[in-house]
Amino acid sequence: MNKPTIAAVLLSGVIAAPFAMAQSVAPDNAKSNQADASNKTATADGQANNAADLDLTKRIRQSVMADKSLSTYAHNVKIVTINGHVTLNGVVRSEEEKGAVESKAANIAGGDKVTDDLKVAPSK
Numbered sequence: 001m002n003k004p005t006i007a008a009v010l011l012s013g014v015i016a017a018p019f020a021m022a023q024s025v026a027p028d029n030a031k032s033n034q035a036d037a038s039n040k041t042a043t044a045d046g047q048a049n050n051a052a053d054l055d056l057t058k059r060i061r062q063s064v065m066a067d068k069s070l071s072t073y074a075h076n077v078k079i080v081t082i083n084g085h086v087t088l089n090g091v092v093r094s095e096e097e098k099g100a101v102e103s104k105a106a107n108i109a110g111g112d113k114v115t116d117d118l119k120v121a122p123s124k
Contacts, residue, residue: 048082056084073090084109087115089117091118
């Protein structure tokens with residue numbers, strides 16, 4: 001082989017290696033999502049498209065994202081608003097995070113307008 005061919009082969013291996021490794025690592029909550037059908041009930045495609053519901057979801061998401069003490073899991077919970085009723089769904093790291101996210105949603109939407117379907121990830 002000539003030098004450019006060898007360089008191309010080595011470079012392609014260096015570029016492809018991170019992608020191959022990333023694809024083999026399953027997300028931590030994959031088993032929870034498979035075992036729990038309720039994780040599929042409130043999805044983004046169910047989100048109402050009216051201005052009031054979009055604004056409510058936006059304000060709750062901004063409140064959750066502004067809290068840097070929450071984990072990435074908590075920052076990524078599903079927040080779906082339909083006719084002013086908010087459903088929280090997903091996996092968080094602890095009961096404290098679960099309470100914090102629910103509290104933020106209840107403060108913005110009203111306590112009687114929030115359904116908390118959040119799960120706590122099993123500890124390792």
